[in-house]
Amino acid sequence: xxxxxxxxxxxxxxxxxxxxxxxxxxxxxxxxxxxxxxxxxxxxxxxxxxxxxxxxxxxxxxxxxxxxxxxxxxxxxxxxxxxxxxxxxx
Amino acid sequence: xxxxxxxxxxxxxxxxxxxxxxxxxxxxxxxxxxxxxxxxxxxxxxxxxxxxxxxxxxxxxxxxxxxxxxxxxxxxxxxxxxxxxxxxxxxxxxxxxxxxxxxxxxxxxxxxxxxxxxxxxxxxxxxxxxxxxxxxxxxxxxxxxxxxxxxxxxxxxxxxxxxxxxxxxxxxxxxxxxxxxxxxxxxxxxxxxxxxxxxxxxxxxxxxxxxxxxxxxxxxxxxxxxxxxxxxxxxxxxxxxxxxxxxxxxxxxxxxxxxxxxxxxxxxxxxxxxxxxxxxxxxxxxxxxxxxxxxxxxxxxxxx
Numbered sequence: 038x039x040x041x042x043x044x045x046x047x048x049x050x051x052x053x054x055x056x057x058x059x060x061x062x063x064x065x066x067x068x069x070x071x072x073x074x075x076x077x078x079x080x081x082x083x084x085x086x087x088x089x090x091x092x093x094x095x096x097x098x099x100x101x102x103x104x105x106x107x108x109x110x111x112x113x114x115x116x117x118x119x120x121x122x123x124x125x126x127x
Numbered sequence: 128x129x130x131x132x133x134x135x136x137x138x139x140x141x142x143x144x145x146x147x148x149x150x151x152x153x154x155x156x157x158x159x160x161x162x163x164x165x166x167x168x169x170x171x172x173x174x175x176x177x178x179x180x181x182x183x184x185x186x187x188x189x190x191x192x193x194x195x196x197x198x199x200x201x202x203x204x205x206x207x208x209x210x211x212x213x214x215x216x217x218x219x220x221x222x223x224x225x226x227x228x229x230x231x232x233x234x235x236x237x238x239x240x241x242x243x244x245x246x247x248x249x250x251x252x253x254x255x256x257x258x259x260x261x262x263x264x265x266x267x268x269x270x271x272x273x274x275x276x277x278x279x280x281x282x283x284x285x286x287x288x289x290x291x292x293x294x295x296x297x298x299x300x301x302x303x304x305x306x307x308x309x310x311x312x313x314x315x316x317x318x319x320x321x322x323x324x325x326x327x328x329x330x331x332x333x334x335x336x337x338x339x340x341x342x343x344x345x346x347x348x349x350x351x352x353x354x355x356x357x358x359x360x361x362x363x364x365x366x367x368x369x370x371x372x373x374x375x376x377x378x379x380x381x382x383x384x385x386x387x388x389x390x391x392x393x394x395x396x397x398x399x400x401x402x403x404x405x406x407x408x409x410x411x412x413x414x415x416x417x418x419x420x421x422x423x424x425x426x427x428x429x430x431x
Binding site: 048049052070071072073074075076077087088089091092095112114 | 219233234235239252253254395
């Protein structure tokens with residue numbers, strides 16, 4: 038699947054798959070003015086580095102146009118940490 | 128706005144060329160806007176956003192309201208102690224990031240944020256924004272943080288994080304859904320939570336905020352407001368939470384672990400307004416501020 042096959046309403050269900058090298062290339066870089074890539078690990082085992090479809094679709098930085106060709110995979114959310122229940126926890 | 132256009136505009140030194148003709152002195156023939164409101168409008172123009180007449184009026188009225196000279200407030204001054212004012216107006220990050228209290232500066236966004244007429248919206252996957260650094264707050268024991276959530280939560284599993292920095296030093300509030308509501312100043316020692324989780328969690332948007340009062344030695348406490356309902360908790364320990372330049376995020380948690388901070392858990396919520404200023408000390412003052420912000424949101428068609 039690629040970006041052109043996605044509807045905007047489906048953006049939150051899919052993400053762009055990165056290699057570890059691609060992840061390092063995007064960290065700290067802007068995809069649009071005042072907007073930075075934020076690669077995160079998904080909930081697969083082993084986890085994948087991913088960026089959101091919004092970052093891919095809205096990228097106007099010519100240095101990173103290659104993100105528009107990233108493989109699109111379903112988003113698997115990582116397990117959330119337990120809520121903090123005591124004052125001592127933190 | 129294209130990357131090339133942004134680069135061109137951001138290198139402009141003389142923003143006066145973008146100034147709108149609204150005042151008698153610049154040929155517009157209208158009443159002069161508040162100068163700080165005009166500076167914010169100019170910055171939006173310079174970033175490529177054309178402010179409508181209705182938006183210009185709304186912005187000007189709100190800046191006057193914050194100063195105690197507006198149509199909705201002639202009593203309180205929330206401008207003098209303002210650390211962060213984020214109206215989130217515009218259609219992209221460069222526009223929505225412009226800080227109202229200092230339009231020459233703009234916050235940054237990360238991950239897949241969406242920018243629209245209701246403000247900045249997270250995606251629940253990796254999006255957040257730099258809210259503020261604790262060392263920007265001049266008075267650690269007299270300060271308030273306020274936001275307007277512009278989208279009703281359609282899922283009880285959605286969590287709204289508003290200013291959360293945990294594990295070392297921090298400041299912020301957060302609301303847990305659905306089984307708990309929790310506000311906090313500092314980190315967990317300052318957590319506010321409902322007794323036995325008895326409070327029904329809010330599932331609609333609106334005006335939320337928290338105020339911290341006095342030091343622990345002075346019997347300090349903080350208040351949490353949820354669309355006008357007030358809850359108070361005592362501070363349980365003392366500490367200085369304004370000595371860090373580490374950014375506190377909006378719409379995410381930032382947790383200190385194994386020697387560094389990491390961002391975890393992201394909110395799919397939308398924020399149409401944020402304000403950090405000196406402490407709002409009474410329910411009457413909170414009601415006045417809420418009326419001003421709600422009037423601003425209504426004027427921008429963002430009310431929920």
